[in-house]
Amino acid sequence: MQISHVVPPSHLYLSDYGDYDFGLAHLCLADEDYKRFFLERRKLGRDVYMDNGVWETGSPIEMDQMIELALEISPTYIYAPDYMGDMHRTLESVIRFGVKASAIADFRSGIIGVAQGSTFDEWFACVVGLSQLPEVFCHTIAINTLLLPDLYADVEQEGYRRTKTRLSLLEKIDATPGLSTSKRFYATGFGACIDARELLRFPWIQGVDTAIACVLASHSIAITAENACHLKPKGFIDKISFEDDRLAVQNMQVLNTWVSGGEPFVQAPVLV
Secondary structure (H helix, E strand, O other), X not given: OEEEEOOOHHHHHHHHHOOOEEEEHHHHHHOHHHHHHHHHHHHOOOOEEEEOOHHHHOOOOOHHHHHHHHHHHOOOEEEOOOOXXXXXXXXXXXXXXXXXXXXXXXXXXXXXXXXXXXXXXXXXXXXXXXXXXXXXXXXXXEEOOOOOOOOOOOOOOHHHHHHHHHHHHHHHHHHOOOOOOOOEEEEEOOOOOOHHHHHHHOOOEEEEEEOHHHHHHHOOOOOOOOOOOOOOOOOOOXXXXXXXXXXXXXXXXXXXXXXXXXXXXXOOOOOO
């Protein structure tokens, strides 16, 4: 499984610690230098994912602007607009985006549809709905981390709850005949750091992006065997900062070791 580390605009060079690069559309629209970085990375042959900014801004960048960015940067993959917790609106948005993008001859990016829902059943239904779309409408299904009222509501720690919730969805996808092979699958964001290891249970997941290494570093927190199963740091990657990048690099190396099948600690964390 591959990994991309989502990094602050002031530390874009840290992208080199990941297997591919991950850009935020709202920052590309606001910062020419930021946009140019991802354009140059594509010219160098690096895979680039372009996110729609919904996590950071609360609403996705609108469809026409996302398509314009795709035509300008030609990212390997681009996120169709999705809406947090809203299955129906998200499915409709992915279809509209796919219809418009597929009609443009110069549009060459694979479209990512993010599974959304307000309950576990809706979340799974969204995966099924995305899996049935033509490849030109939805090339890849991204599995987010959600806090759902009907699953692990009694768990106090947010990171642990998000991790357990997504693992439950992945287990159901895995157990549904033909679903895990219906599309290319991808994980977006981490519940807790332990996701870097737990996602390996599902070999059909191609990659994962995460800002957790840098967000933790902005709080002066290192990933340890003790906090890896539950800690979910607060902070948006476009607003954090740190003067010394060594802690961020250390955190990235821990996550990289896990996604490579290694063990960065003498005593491995236990996710029960």
